[in-house]
Amino acid sequence: xxxxxxxxxxxxxxxxxxxxxxxxxxxxxxxxxxxxxxxxxxxxxxxxxxxxxxxxxxxxxxxxxxxxxxxxxxxxxxxxxxxxxxxxxxxxxxxxxxxxxxxxxxxxxxxxxxxxxxxxxxxxxxxxxxxxxxxxxxxxxxxxxxxxxxxxxxxxxxxxxxxxxxxxxxxxxxxxxxxxx
Numbered sequence: 001x002x003x004x005x006x007x008x009x010x011x012x013x014x015x016x017x018x019x020x021x022x023x024x025x026x027x028x029x030x031x032x033x034x035x036x037x038x039x040x041x042x043x044x045x046x047x048x049x050x051x052x053x054x055x056x057x058x059x060x061x062x063x064x065x066x067x068x069x070x071x072x073x074x075x076x077x078x079x080x081x082x083x084x085x086x087x088x089x090x091x092x093x094x095x096x097x098x099x100x101x102x103x104x105x106x107x108x109x110x111x112x113x114x115x116x117x118x119x120x121x122x123x124x125x126x127x128x129x130x131x132x133x134x135x136x137x138x139x140x141x142x143x144x145x146x147x148x149x150x151x152x153x154x155x156x157x158x159x160x161x162x163x164x165x166x167x168x169x170x171x172x173x174x175x176x177x178x179x180x181x
Contacts, residue, residue: 003067010058018055025054025068029075035119035134036079038127050078076139080149083131113172121171122164129164136161 001009001020009017029050030043037043053074061070122130131150135141136157141149143157150157 004063007058007061007063007067010055011061021054021058021071022051025071026051028068028072029054032072032075032079035122035138036076036083036131038123038130042082046075046079046082049082050075053078076135077149080131080135083127084151086127113176118168121168124171125164125167128160129167132157132160133164133168137165 033046
C-alpha cells in the first residue's frame with residue numbers, strides 16, 4: 001500500500017490504515033514528545049494528543065508536501081500547546097535573566113557524547129531553556145518564529161537559547177571533568 005493510499009484510507013476512516021500511520025510515525029511523535037516534556041507521563045500525554053489531532057485533521061492533508069513533515073508539525077505544535085498550558089498554571093513561566101559574564105566554554109571535539117546522553121541533558125534543562133533549545137537547535141525554527149509560538153519576545157528566545165547552550169556545556173564539562181578556559 002502506498003503512503004497516499006494509506007492516508008486516503010485514514011481519510012475514509014479505515015482503522016487498518018490508521019494503524020499503519022500510527023506504526024510508521026509513532027517513534028517520530030514520541031521522540032518529539034520526549035524532547036519537550038519533563039517526564040515520560042507528560043510525554044505520553046503529548047504523544048496521545050498529537051495522534052488524536054493527526055487523525056482528527058487528516059481530512060485537511062492535501063498531499064502538497066511531506067506527510068511526515070505534516071505529522072511532525074502537529075507533534076511540535078501539540079507539545080508547544082501543552083507547554084503553554086503548563087506555563088499558564090504557573091505565574092512566572094519563562095523568566096528573563098540578563099546574560100552577563102558567563103565564562104567562555106570550549107569543549108574538546110574528541111569528547112564522545114551520544115545523542116541519547118545529550119537528550120537526557122537537554123531534558124534536565126529548565127522548561128523555558130528546553131523549549132527554546134529544542135525549537136531552535138533541533139527543530140530548526142528561527143527565534144522570530146519561536147517568539148511567536150511561545151508568546152515571548154525574540155530577545156527572550158535568544159537569551160533562553162544562549163542560557164540553554166551554556167547550561168548544557170557546563171553539564172558536559174562537569175560530566176567529562178573539563179575546565180573552563
